[in-house]
Amino acid sequence: MLNKLVKSRITIIAGHYGSGKTNISVNLALDMVRSGKKVSVVDFDIVNPYFRSADNITELNALGVRVIAPEFANTNVDMNTLPKEYYTIFSTDDYCIVDVGGDADGATALSIDYDKYIKSGYTMFYVFNCYRPMTASPEDAYKILLNIEKTSHLAFSGIINNSNIGKETTEKLVLESIPLAEELSKICGLPVLATTALRTIDIGNAVKIENKTKQLF
Amino acid sequence: MAQKYLMKGNEAIAEAAIRAGCKLFFGYPITPQTELSEYMAKNMPKREGLSLQAESEVAAINMVLGASAAGARVMTSTSGPGISLKSEGISYIVGSDLPCVIVNVQRGGPGLGGIQPAQSDYNQATKALGHGDMHLIVLAPASVQEMATLTGEAFDLADIYRTPVMLLADGALGQMMEPVDFEEKPHRALPKKDWACTGHGGSRKHNIVNSLYIEPEVLEKTVVDRFKKYEQIEQNEVKYEEYLTEDAEIIIVAYGITSRIAKTAVRNAREKGIKAGLFRPITLYPFPEKQLDALADKENIKTFLSVEMNMGQMVKDVKLAISCKKDVYHFGRTGGVIPTPDEILTNIEKYVGGAK
Numbered sequence: 028m029l030n031k032l033v034k035s036r037i038t039i040i041a042g043h044y045g046s047g048k049t050n051i052s053v054n055l056a057l058d059m060v061r062s063g064k065k066v067s068v069v070d071f072d073i074v075n076p077y078f079r080s081a082d083n084i085t086e087l088n089a090l091g092v093r094v095i096a097p098e099f100a101n102t103n104v105d106m107n108t109l110p111k112e113y114y115t116i117f118s119t120d121d122y123c124i125v126d127v128g129g130d131a132d133g134a135t136a137l138s139i140d141y142d143k144y145i146k147s148g149y150t151m152f153y154v155f156n157c158y159r160p161m162t163a164s165p166e167d168a169y170k171i172l173l174n175i176e177k178t179s180h181l182a183f184s185g186i187i188n189n190s191n192i193g194k195e196t197t198e199k200l201v202l203e204s205i206p207l208a209e210e211l212s213k214i215c216g217l218p219v220l221a222t223t224a225l226r227t228i229d230i231g232n233a234v235k236i237e238n239k240t241k242q243l244f
Numbered sequence: 245m246a247q248k249y250l251m252k253g254n255e256a257i258a259e260a261a262i263r264a265g266c267k268l269f270f271g272y273p274i275t276p277q278t279e280l281s282e283y284m285a286k287n288m289p290k291r292e293g294l295s296l297q298a299e300s301e302v303a304a305i306n307m308v309l310g311a312s313a314a315g316a317r318v319m320t321s322t323s324g325p326g327i328s329l330k331s332e333g334i335s336y337i338v339g340s341d342l343p344c345v346i347v348n349v350q351r352g353g354p355g356l357g358g359i360q361p362a363q364s365d366y367n368q369a370t371k372a373l374g375h376g377d378m379h380l381i382v383l384a385p386a387s388v389q390e391m392a393t394l395t396g397e398a399f400d401l402a403d404i405y406r407t408p409v410m411l412l413a414d415g416a417l418g419q420m421m422e423p424v425d426f427e428e429k430p431h432r433a434l435p436k437k438d439w440a441c442t443g444h445g446g447s448r449k450h451n452i453v454n455s456l457y458i459e460p461e462v463l464e465k466t467v468v469d470r471f472k473k474y475e476q477i478e479q480n481e482v483k484y485e486e487y488l489t490e491d492a493e494i495i496i497v498a499y500g501i502t503s504r505i506a507k508t509a510v511r512n513a514r515e516k517g518i519k520a521g522l523f524r525p526i527t528l529y530p531f532p533e534k535q536l537d538a539l540a541d542k543e544n545i546k547t548f549l550s551v552e553m554n555m556g557q558m559v560k561d562v563k564l565a566i567s568c569k570k571d572v573y574h575f576g577r578t579g580g581v582i583p584t585p586d587e588i589l590t591n592i593e594k595y596v597g598g599a600k
Contacts, residue, residue: 044279045252045421076359077276077419158250158423160259161286192250192423243416244505244585 029234030058032187032220035150037116037123039137039181042154043162043171044129047189049080051154051223052126053087053239056080060090065121070096073107073136074128082241093121109136117143131174141180152220153183157190157207158200165211172215185220186212194238198228248425253391253417256424257347258283260395261319262291263426266345268318269295270307272326275359276415277349280321301326305333305346312342313453315440317399321347323415324365325356327373334408335374339455341439341470343402345395346380347411349418352580360580361415363500364554369412370529370561377467379474381409381481382528384499388422393429394526400432401481405473406439412528414553416501416582483526484535488514492521494596495539497562498551499525502583506551509588519544520592528558533565540566548572549595551588553581571595 029051032038040052052068059066068087070080080087081096088094095116097107116123117140127133137144153172155162162168176182190204201224208219224233251259258280261269269284284295298304304320311318322330327348337344350365352358369382381401385391391413398409441451457463485503488510489495498506503524513520523539525532539545548570550559559574566572575591577583 045250075419077415078421156250158248160249160251160255163249192248193421195248195423240421243420243501243582244508 028058028062029055029221029223029236030062030064032152032185033059033122033150034184035148036120037125037144037147037149039125039127039144039149039151040154041127041134041137041151041175041179041183042129043156043159043168044075045159046129046154046156046162047191047223048129048154049078049126050236050239051187051189052080052124053083054236056087056092056124057090057237059122060092065091067093067095067116067119067121067123069113069116069123069125070094070100071109071125071136072128072133073097074132076100076107078241080126083239117147130171131178134175134179137179137181144181149181150184151181153186153217154189155186155208155211157204158192165207165214168211169214183215183217185218188219188222190222191225196225196228198230201228201230201233248423250421251388251424252279252419252421253385253388253413254279254349254419255283256388256392257321257395257411257413258287260392260426261345261399262287262293264317264396264399266317266319266399267293268311268316269293270298270304270311270318270320271295272298272301272304272322274323274326276351276361276418277321277323277347279418280347280349301329302333305330305337308344309333309337309340309342312337312344313340313441315437315442317403319345319347321349323349323351324353324368327365327368331372331374334380335376335378336455337408338374338378338380339376340453341406342408342453343406344408345398345402345411346408347413350412350414352578358580359415361417361501361582362553362578362580363414363502364557364578365412366528366552366554366557369410370531373410377471379529381405381407381477381530382412383409383483384412384526384528385417386500386503386524388417388420389424391417392424392426396429400434403434403437404432405477407473412500414501415580478530481527482530482532482535484532485524485526487522487524489521489523489539489545491519492545493519494547494549494592495521495523495545496549496551496588496592497523497525497536497558499528499558502551502553505583505585506588508585509592512585512589513592518592518596520596525558531561531565536562536565537567540569546570546597547595549591550574551583551591552576553583554578
């Protein structure tokens with residue numbers, strides 16, 4: 028279960044574009060709410076208006092998860108402004124999952140309130156997918172990791188290896204990604220906290236997740 | 245199997261272009277195509293190329309004209325509003341017989357419209373990309389993999405026929421992520437660019453790239469010669485896919501992302517005992533007229549249903565292709581709304597066996 032990774036009230040999920048941050052965030056929220064926790068999810072993607080945690084708002088709300096999303100998310104207006112409600116994540120007792128936009132561009136949104144995150148306490152995870160071309164090598168993935176830290180003024184606590192190629196992901200592909208994630212871990216000095224795989228893939232020690240990406244057909 | 249990557253359609257076009265030897269990219273950002281320009285900006289400098297954000301779409305297309313005249317493999321990309329701005333330059337490129345690749349990741353229109361996927365630039369792409377007697381080859385990918393494969397093909401077609409080639413995608417294909425491999429496709433024999441302005445050091449007669457012809461007879465001849473080239477393209481370069489058309493009673497005609505949704509609807513119709521099939525044009529120009537006409541001649545096929553994300557554009561080409569031998573209907577959503585498999589199935593049920 029992903030929720031075993033949660034070590035503080037605020038969990039920040041960051042990483043490269045398309046690494047699977049939203050899918051991890053939504054899965055984490057579902058795991059936590061099912062284990063009886065009060066959970067809020069912040070859709071904090073101010074960069075790209077497509078494929079975001081707000082896509083799952085109906086399912087999340089039905090389970091009692093509060094979703095804080097940009098005011099115009101999924102309205103066809105390409106304007107990413109957050110509601111004032113966002114600031115309640117620093118005062119509530121709820122567990123909060125912050126789903127950040129890709130790369131350092133997305134991390135800019137964190138930098139505005141980095142002092143509040145530090146004061147409240149947070150854990151930030153780096154989502155790694157070695158099948159994305161810009162993070163195919165551990166060295167390139169490390170550069171993006173460093174840029175996110177520099178921009179956000181916050182530090183990562185660990186790596187979630189979410190390497191996949193979507194529906195065609197096989198057991199073999201997941202297994203082949205593990206040495207690369209470990210290589211990244213060696214370079215940056217952060218532990219690989221989990222390797223994820225869809226429930227349909229049979230890998231004993233992988234953390235099972237569901238595909239929560241919006242499907243068009 | 246080659247290494248597969250998980251990519252957005254926009255990124256796949258950019259990567260495929262670099263692999264096809266595209267050395268110059270001139271663009272101007274617009275949603276939902278921006279990842280393409282961004283990928284070029286990040287990767288071209290590392291791979292002996294140049295990516296430049298021009299001051300406007302008009303500037304970008306004229307930079308493409310210049311680079312192509314100098315013999316480079318060059319590309320630009322935008323969405324509908326940008327294509328409208330580029331259309332003067334596109335016509336000049338056609339009139340100068342220059343190869344290049346132009347990408348349109350369609351969004352809802354007209355005007356600024358919206359940023360969600362649409363197919364309402366079909367008429368613009370196939371009939372109105374610029375003034376004058378002209379065509380562009382228009383390729384319509386339906387998956388992220390095809391975005392990559394057809395990008396390589398687009399560069400080859402452009403060089404073989406000395407014509408701009410358009411990749412007509414949409415916001416859904418541009419934004420969605422699928423696995424893609426960049427395995428080399430068989431190389432096509434490419435003609436020498438002995439017409440390019442590359443500098444000759446006095447060793448040959450100088451080349452001129454131009455689209456201005458003052459004498460009407462001379463201009464007429466260049467246009468007529470160009471149309472002979474279009475005849476060759478129409479004969480040799482038609483691409484399409486058929487799915488369960490053999491015994492079908494109703495044929496859905498759909499391209500791009502809509503064909504993916506229509507395929508699900510065809511399968512669902514078959515489960516209900518309706519003999520539905522799918523015809524997917526991959527080249528929108530040249531349009532697969534003969535292939536559709538051959539289907540219309542089959543006795544078992546009674547009805548055609550054109551499914552598009554617009555108010556009914558390709559449907560007219562379907563009617564023309566089959567000379568109205570069979571009933572042709574249209575179902576579409578527009579403005580950025582994507583039809584669902586259920587909506588398409590409802591329309592299959594409505595029109596199968598003729599309108600009720």
